Amino acid sequence: MADASSYKDKKVIGIGIASELTGLSERxxxxxxxxxxxxxxxxxxxxxxxxxxxxxxxxxxxNKMEDGMQTFEIRKEEMKQSDIRSKMLRGQLNAAFKMRK
Amino acid sequence: MADASSYKDKKVIGIGIASELTGLSERxxxxxxxxxxxxxxxxxxxxxxxxxxxxxxxxxxxNKMEDGMQTFEIRKEEMKQSDIRSKMLRGQLNAAFKMRK
DNA sequence: CGTGTAAGGAATTCTGACACG
DNA sequence: CGTGTAAGGAATTCTGACACG
Structure with a gap:
């Protein structure tokens, strides 16, 4: 139950096979x-x-690349909500700190 | 549904990783x-x-090797019931054929 | 029988760079 | 920006054989 080591998350696939499975080049x-x-x-x-x-x-x-999305945009979209929130919070704190200067 | 390509059956693991996962040597x-x-x-x-x-x-x-079982015995035990039946049938047919000779 | 090992070679993967755009 | 490629090297895997038992 608490065993997170499901087949799906085990890192066992080499880049060659990953390339075959996805159709993407190793590059x-x-x-x-x-x-x-x-x-x-x-x-x-x-x-x-x-x-x-x-x-x-x-x-x-x-798929997103095919839709013309850039890696920069994909990275943002792929981030967990929690990560986004913490980054936004950090951003606001930084902004507030700079204003005090 | 009829897609038999589950993670579990995809042949994507190299012998090095298989060795790590099982604790067995590559040999x-x-x-x-x-x-x-x-x-x-x-x-x-x-x-x-x-x-x-x-x-x-x-x-x-x-596990079976640890129990002292030999590869020959394990092979028999690992065979599907259907395989065993077909082999037994074949064996009987052969035996019957030889008797006629 | 089951497994370790050294041997030589082949397949796989890695990084950094140049190219194009 | 995203991706192809040639380059040189390192890590991975392969087979056949000898060893021990």
């Missing part, structure tokens, strides 16, 4: 990581490992 | 394949790919 997948859209694990040797959830996210990203 | 995993206990897919280049179902089967095999 694209690595680029989306660079743009903070996807976060694979790394083996000891440094090779990327993805979960099925990651693969689904990649497909989702691919 | 052991390859040997069990040689003994017809496990059937991974192969990439174009020839590297083995396992599914989560395969990983579970490997753990099951490992």
């Amino acid at each position: 694209q997948i690595r680029y989306y990581e660079e743009r903070k859209l996807i976060f694979p694990d790394r083996s000891k040797g440094g090779t990327r490992k993805y979960s099925f959830a990651d693969v689904e996210r990649l497909v989702d990203i691919a | 052991q995993i390859r040997y069990y394949e040689e003994r017809k206990l496990i059937f991974p897919d192969r990439s174009k280049g020839g590297t083995r790919k396992y599914s989560f179902a395969d990983v579970e089967r490997l753990v099951d095999i490992a």
Whole structure:
């Protein structure tokens, strides 16, 4: 029950297979990581490992890219609501702090 | 619904990860394949790919090996009932055929 | 029988860079 | 900005064999 290690979230897929499953090139997948859209694990040797959830996210990203969305916009949309809230709050605090200066 | 491509049966795991997940050495995993206990897919280049179902089967095999069972015995036990029946039937037919000779 | 290991090679993946746009 | 590609190297995996038992 409290075992979050479902098949879907286990990071066990290499980039080659991830590429096959998504239809994206390895170059694209690595680029989306660079743009903070996807976060694979790394083996000891440094090779990327993805979960099925990651693969689904990649497909989702691919669809948005096709719709002309930029990585910057996708990153915002992909963020959890909680993350957005905390970032907004932080932004407001920063703004308020600067005004006092 | 009729989509049998569940995460559990997708052959996407390399032998290195399979080894980590099962605690078995790569040597052991390859040997069990040689003994017809496990059937991974192969990439174009020839590297083995396992599914989560395969990983579970490997753990099951490992348990039976610990109990002193031999690969020969495990193979018989792992076979589907249908397979066993067809083999038994074939065996009987062969036996009957030989008797006629 | 089941498994470890060294051996040599092939397939896979990695990073940083240049290119185009 | 997003992606292709050639480059050189490192990590991963493969097979067949010898060893022990």
